[in-house]
Amino acid sequence: METRFMIMPAGQTRNFILLLMLMQMMFALLLGGAHAVQEWKTLSEEENLEMERQLKVINKPPIKSFMTEHGDILDCIDIYEQHAFDHPLLKDHKIQMTPKRIPKEIMGGKSSMKTKSPRFLPKNIRCPPGSVLIKRTTKEDLIMAKKIKALGLNYPTSSRFHSTIAAPNGYVSATAEYTKHNFGSKATMNVWNPSVSPNQLSIASIWIANGPLETNNFIQAGWGVQPSLYSSNYTRLLTFWTADGFNKTGCYNYLCPGFVQVSSEISLGLVLKQISTYNGTQKDIEIGILKDGEWWLKFYNKFVGYWPRKLFSYMYGGANFVFWGGQVYSPANEPSPAMGSGHFPEDGHDGKSAYFKQMQIWDNINFIYPDGDSLKLYSDRPQCYNAQTTHEDAAPYPMDLFYGGPGQCTAAVKPWGRLSEEEKMKLDLQLRIINKSAVKVFQAEYGDVFDCIDIYKQLAFDHP
Numbered sequence: 001m002e003t004r005f006m007i008m009p010a011g012q013t014r015n016f017i018l019l020l021m022l023m024q025m026m027f028a029l030l031l032g033g034a035h036a037v038q039e040w041k042t043l044s045e046e047e048n049l050e051m052e053r054q055l056k057v058i059n060k061p062p063i064k065s066f067m068t069e070h071g072d073i074l075d076c077i078d079i080y081e082q083h084a085f086d087h088p089l090l091k092d093h094k095i096q097m098t099p100k101r102i103p104k105e106i107m108g109g110k111s112s113m114k115t116k117s118p119r120f121l122p123k124n125i126r127c128p129p130g131s132v133l134i135k136r137t138t139k140e141d142l143i144m145a146k147k148i149k150a151l152g153l154n155y156p157t158s159s160r161f162h163s164t165i166a167a168p169n170g171y172v173s174a175t176a177e178y179t180k181h182n183f184g185s186k187a188t189m190n191v192w193n194p195s196v197s198p199n200q201l202s203i204a205s206i207w208i209a210n211g212p213l214e215t216n217n218f219i220q221a222g223w224g225v226q227p228s229l230y231s232s233n234y235t236r237l238l239t240f241w242t243a244d245g246f247n248k249t250g251c252y253n254y255l256c257p258g259f260v261q262v263s264s265e266i267s268l269g270l271v272l273k274q275i276s277t278y279n280g281t282q283k284d285i286e287i288g289i290l291k292d293g294e295w296w297l298k299f300y301n302k303f304v305g306y307w308p309r310k311l312f313s314y315m316y317g318g319a320n321f322v323f324w325g326g327q328v329y330s331p332a333n334e335p336s337p338a339m340g341s342g343h344f345p346e347d348g349h350d351g352k353s354a355y356f357k358q359m360q361i362w363d364n365i366n367f368i369y370p371d372g373d374s375l376k377l378y379s380d381r382p383q384c385y386n387a388q389t390t391h392e393d394a395a396p397y398p399m400d401l402f403y404g405g406p407g408q409c410t411a412a413v414k415p416w417g418r419l420s421e422e423e424k425m426k427l428d429l430q431l432r433i434i435n436k437s438a439v440k441v442f443q444a445e446y447g448d449v450f451d452c453i454d455i456y457k458q459l460a461f462d463h464p
Helices: 010-042 045-058 139-150 421-434
Strands: 064-067 073-078 131-135 171-178 184-190 201-210 217-225 235-242 284-292 294-299 302-307 321-329 354-362 375-379 386-391 399-404 438-443 449-453
Touching: 045 139, 171 354, 171 386, 171 399, 184 201, 184 294, 184 321, 201 284, 201 354, 217 284, 284 354, 321 354, 321 399, 375 386
Parallel strands: none
Antiparallel strands: 064 073, 073 131, 171 321, 171 375, 184 284, 184 354, 201 217, 201 321, 217 235, 284 294, 294 302, 354 399, 386 399, 438 449
């Protein structure tokens, strides 16, 4: 089944599907750091010196530093000295401490968490006035960034646009999509800690995007489990952005200049310790990416910081695309990991499935609830993961998204039993074209079938 949108032209829709694939590849490759420490040891002296130079640029001199129980180093950095202002477009940038147009009363309501947000860090981790809390970048982070750039991910070779084939290279998603003009979105999402192997990832996020594929503008925020990047299986707060379709700009959290941190309490990459329990207590966070002059990141009732609008060409005046949902990555030789709670939405909703509730669109004046007709569901491996929407029972009857699944799929094609009759007929036709009539046939001990084909009738000569 081909994904169709009501608003966007087909070409642009395909661009966004390709872009989502690119975004997944970027995060999956960050997980390629399973051997980052080993690579660190094998770097040349010149490479080591260059990385040390980069670390000095990224990690500004701290006013104060803390080591967390999870092994992270958190630095209190002078707000005016943070790495964001190394960006050439932000040299004379005037810091905004809070949004200007979003009233506090609008940020409230049923979907906002009126209770005090849980404390993620010990009370002794406090930054002095005038400083912000930033997780220190490591040499392993730089190794991963180097890998991403070297692989040239701005040149996709395949698309997840058709569901008649498997998602390429182990990248799989289950999402709801909104394709009307907007100024961002917020939602309440429950937090899970899906089990993943060292080379896998499982994430859940909101994405805001606009522009053609080649120069797309893109911001992502949510939670993820990325053991190879952090040498742990903790669930963490994550962000990602690009201003040119991943060509020259964009990075994860603080790895490049761009995101302006204003919070002295919340750092990107923060460990989310409160995890939901299947058939038990659900632990929620509220995430928002909202344009109010700049593109703000909202976490619970706090504004962590923002991506300045001058970074973006196609999102300077808003966006035309929003995703909510989950993604996973797995190498071809490993069964795919769980997404969300590890259960399908069909297995039950509250207490069982991962969800985005109270999904709202910021229209630059108010928060509005998208109706069911404006949301399109997408799942490229429904036998492994799925997505469903449902209305809440009370007015204003907002739409909730339930998503996820147990995984355990490989990067191979769909299981034969999952194909439709039409798909099976197409495959049979292709096989008849590819496999020419055999003069003689042999079966090897490993099950392979070898055909003796007339040399003049082989498939090569079907080429025009």
